[in-house]
Structure formats: structure tokens, C-alpha cells
Amino acid sequence: MSNRSQPPSSISLLWPYLKQMLPFSLWLSFGMVFSLVTLLSSIGMIALSGWFLSASALAGLSATTAATFNYFLPSAGIRLFVLTRTAGRYGERVTSHEGTLRLLSKLRRQVYDAIEPLSPIALQRYGSGELLSRLTADVDALDSLYLRVVAPSVVALLAIIGCGVVIGVFSLGIGLFVTIALLLSGILGPWLAWRLSHRHTAQWQALNGQLRARLTERLDGLPELLLYGRWQDETVTLTDMQQQRDDKEYHTARIWGLSQCLSQTLLGLTLTIALAMAIWLASEGLLNPTLVALIGLAVLAAFDAIALLPQAFQNLGKVQHAAQRLNAVRHHVPSLVYASKDKAHPRDNSLRINELYVAYADGTQALTSVSLAIDAGEHLALLGASGSGKTTLLNALVRFVTPQAGDLSLGHVALQDLSEPTLRDSFAVSPQHIHLFVANYRENLALANPEASDDDMIELLEALGLGHWLSEQPAGLDSYPDEGGHSLSGGQLRRFGVARALLASAPVVLLDEPTEGLDETTATHVLNEIRKHCQGRTLIMATHRPISLDRMDRIAVLTTGRLQELGTPDELLAEPESYFSALSRRFAL
Structure with missing residues (x-):
């Protein structure tokens, strides 16, 4: 049968x-x-x-029938x-x-x-x-x-x-x-x-x-x-x-x-x-x-x-x-399941990543046995070449991907024990690909913080080097981008996404390649503003460039989905054979 x-x-x-x-x-x-x-x-x-x-x-x-x-x-x-x-x-x-x-x-x-x-x-x-x-x-x-x-x-x-x-x-x-x-x-x-x-x-x-x-x-x-x-x-x-x-x-x-x-x-x-x-x-x-x-x-x-x-x-x-x-x-399409209500409240904005394994449907191993302990308020640079697993790690933190094994926690509370509203309120994210909706620039920025004032938005845009760009817009914040934001250059669009993330009041900020497409001077300025606006907040910044990372608290180097190096910038620079040290020398040439 x-x-x-x-x-x-x-x-x-x-x-x-x-x-x-x-x-x-x-x-x-x-x-x-x-x-x-x-x-x-x-x-x-x-x-x-x-x-x-x-x-x-x-x-x-x-005649008779016709008449009647x-x-x-x-x-x-x-x-x-x-x-x-x-x-x-x-x-x-x-x-x-x-x-x-x-x-x-x-x-x-x-x-x-x-x-x-x-x-x-x-x-x-x-x-x-x-x-x-x-x-x-x-x-x-x-x-x-x-x-x-x-x-x-x-x-x-x-x-x-x-x-x-x-x-x-x-x-x-x-x-x-x-x-x-x-x-x-x-x-x-x-x-x-x-x-x-x-x-x-x-x-x-x-x-x-x-x-x-x-x-x-x-x-x-x-x-x-x-x-x-x-x-x-x-x-x-x-x-x-x-x-x-x-x-x-x-x-x-x-x-x-x-x-x-x-x-x-x-x-x-x-x-x-x-x-x-x-x-x-x-x-x-x-x-x-x-x-x-x-x-x-x-x-x-x-x-x-x-x-x-x-x-x-x-x-x-x-x-x-x-x-x-x-x-x-x-x-028939699998979706993530969130807790209907918080099983516990995070004590602080610290993060714990323990023995994390992530594989895609085609069998590709994206992350293998990654463990990280990030203290509350710490600024961590996640360094690695393209394909090393940086974006996957950030996606795992916001539950965009489901790990096959390992534990993730925020403030000593497992992420799966948090309701979706609490999880989303805990993280401000600027992904690699920034999308602008068919709405004016004010509404696009207000996605992260509906209560932000025009002054807050303008001040942050100017701090990130977008003041001149904003002044060229015919109606300022009331202007509209074209579909998808293609009227902005790659660097402008990336900084706009960073501004949107920084406007949020979330205790944890995740930035994926925030300086991509920027020259070294502009990138250094943007990183300084990021650190300034993330004081007291936990920051994880994924990047493949070593520019200005000496001001981060620690640097974690990922290679083919594995944690290769972890330490302060001074500690890694003191090791001539370290990936961070070699990459810094290459960029200095």
C-alpha cells in the first residue's frame, strides 16, 4: 500500500x-x-x-377579436x-x-x-x-x-x-x-x-x-x-x-x-x-x-x-x-514563534552568545561554535571579511534566523523568552541594505522613534555629515525620496540608515557595515558620532575595515563563521600575527 x-x-x-x-x-x-x-x-x-x-x-x-x-x-x-x-x-x-x-x-x-x-x-x-x-x-x-x-x-x-x-x-x-x-x-x-x-x-x-x-x-x-x-x-x-x-x-x-x-x-x-x-x-x-x-x-x-x-x-x-x-x-512556510508575553525582564543591556551554530537550508555552515560575552554599555567591533558570518550573527540576535544550536540572551534573559514587542524595543538596527519607503524623509526617520522632533532629526543628520545634502532637498524633511532611496548615493543612504537607528531609544545598537562607501575621513567622523550617541548603550558594529576601531572597547574577529580573535584593540595590535594587526598594516599602506 x-x-x-x-x-x-x-x-x-x-x-x-x-x-x-x-x-x-x-x-x-x-x-x-x-x-x-x-x-x-x-x-x-x-x-x-x-x-x-x-x-x-x-x-x-x-375585427371582433381586435376590438376586445x-x-x-x-x-x-x-x-x-x-x-x-x-x-x-x-x-x-x-x-x-x-x-x-x-x-x-x-x-x-x-x-x-x-x-x-x-x-x-x-x-x-x-x-x-x-x-x-x-x-x-x-x-x-x-x-x-x-x-x-x-x-x-x-x-x-x-x-x-x-x-x-x-x-x-x-x-x-x-x-x-x-x-x-x-x-x-x-x-x-x-x-x-x-x-x-x-x-x-x-x-x-x-x-x-x-x-x-x-x-x-x-x-x-x-x-x-x-x-x-x-x-x-x-x-x-x-x-x-x-x-x-x-x-x-x-x-x-x-x-x-x-x-x-x-x-x-x-x-x-x-x-x-x-x-x-x-x-x-x-x-x-x-x-x-x-x-x-x-x-x-x-x-x-x-x-x-x-x-x-x-x-x-x-x-x-x-x-x-x-x-x-x-x-x-x-x-507551510516556517515562521518564528515568539513568546506571547515576557517570561522575564532583562536586567541590563548585556548580551551573551554561547556555542552558537547557524546553518542555512542548503547546508552551508554560517556560524560554528561562536561564544561572546558583551557587557552592558560595551562597544564591540565585529571584524571579518565578506562571508565570515557577521551579518548572520546580527540576524541571530534580532531573531531573523533561527540557530540550530546555542543560546542567546539579553540581560540574562533568553531571547526566546521575550515577546516580539520587547525584543524589537531592545534593538536598534541599521542593516547593510537600507530601504526608504515611499514617504517623506521625516516619516522614514520616525520609523525608529515616532516622538523624535525635527530638531533631533536635523541635528543627527548634520552630525553624520548629511547637513549639506538635507539643505539641497526642496522641502527639507518634507521631501520625498525616489522608490527605494536610489536618489541618495550609497554612502548617504548608509548614513541615513545609521541616523534612523541612532534615533531609536533601544539599549542595544546593531550596525552592519555603517561606513561602507565612505572615505577614510568621513568614516572616522561617522564612527566618532556613533560612539558619542551610543554612550551608555551596548553597540555591536559589523565591519570589514579597521578604520578607527582603536576607539572600540573590544574587537571580535570572525573567519568563516568561527571566532578567531577577541581582545582590545591594543592587545590585538600588539600581536603582529593577528588578523586585526595585519589588516591595519595593509590599510595603512
């Missing part, structure tokens, strides 16, 4: 999203009611119009159906779209809430373009579940029953036949369309998501692709991906055409048989001849209820694939 897990069925896969409709059932129910009113009004209008024309023609055969024929009542009924159809269509658009948009808003919020707590390492598993595709395209695909599958199916069923009842009032046999024929058409066509194309539509959804994700990421790196002459190759790849997606769409379009042909064939058979039965009954005197046109036109109008169902069920594969991708983000 195979133990291999089976893929979830359509019902089990989509049931969680069907249940999401319950809070909006009032809006969605009104949408179905208005849609049914619209459809029944169309059937009534067309059927009554057919009877009116037939009855008027027969009434005009003699009531033209006003059926014409008033036709006008009533026209008005109710218009009102029903408007009401259906308002209520169904209101309910659907609220539902999509809830689903998008749930997906965002699932993405937001993920660690950067977990996020790298998908990539920003892929996550953006799931947050937008996949959630949007789910609107078909209600607008094009659930609601039309329910309305079609009710309309078929209603049409059968109306015709059955005049002829029970014809009414039963029409009901059965319409039900078979409403089931056979959609089932065949889904059966033949659900895999292709699911593949289309997958290819479309991959294309959107790749295009988003490649456009973000467009300058580098142009500089290295790789954009043309990338264009070919994107075009090929689009062609693969379009091939699937072409295949599904052919199936839709076949389903339409099937539907029209079934319509012709149903209409022919229904009219034949009506004509025979009329010839036998069992049916008023004026009702023959009514029956035929009622069947034609009722087919409108099921005409779009094959295409709706054909796209069910897209909905299923979108649900699978959203479930993967919501349920």
Missing part, C-alpha cells in the same frame, strides 16, 4: 475559502437575489413579448420586466462586487499577516516578486470562485427550476422536459469544460505567476542587466515564458469554443423538441397556439443562465492553483 500523500480534492482545497464568504453572506446573498431577479425578468420579458406578438397577430385576424384584445396589460408587463431587469442588474453589480471586494480585502490581509512575521531567511525561499504575485494575482484569482462559479451556478439552478415551473403551468410535460434538458446542459457542459482544461488553466496560473515574479525582479535589477548587456537575453527568456503561458491560454480558448458549440447544439435540440411538443399539443387543441412562441423564447432566455457556466468551470483550475499557492504561504 502506497504511503505517498494524495493531492487534496477540489472541495477540501476550496472549502476554507468558501467558508470565508460567511461574514459577507448578506452582501453575496443579495447579489444572488438581484442576479436571479435580472435573469427571471429577462425570461419573463422575452416570453411575454413572444406571447404578445403571437396573440396580437391572432387577435388581428378579425387587451393590449395594455401585456405591454405594461413588458415594461415592468424591463425596469426590474435594469434594477436587478444594477443591484447585482453593487452588492456582489461589494461583497467580493470585501472578501478579497480580507483574504489579502490574511496572506499579508502570514507573510509579515516570516524571517528574512524564510522570505528568501520565495523571493519578493513571487510573494507579490501571490499577494495580488493569486488573491484576485479567487474572485472567480464566487463571481463566476458559486453565484452563477446557484442562480442558474433557480432559473432553470423557475423556467420549468412557468412552462409547466401551461404544459406539464414540456415543463418537465425543459427542466431536465436545461439541467443536463448546465451539468454536462461545465463538467466537460473543467475536465478537459483544469490542468491547462492551473498551468496557466502557475506560468503567469512565474512570469510576473520574474518580470518584477528583473525590472528591479534592470540597471545591472543593461550594464552587463544581459537585458536582451532576459527579454528572450521573458518572451519564451509569455509564449508558454499564451499557449496554455490558446488551448483553453479552443476548449471554450468547443464547449460553446456543445451548448449551442444542446440549445438547438432542446428548443426543437420543446417547439415540436408545443406545436403538436396546439394542433391537438391541448395548448393555446399563442403559447408556442412563449415556450420557445422562454427556453432561449433560460439558456442565458447556463451559457457562461462552461467558461466559469473551465477557469476553476486557476482558482485551485491559486488556493494551493496561498495555502503554501499561509500554512
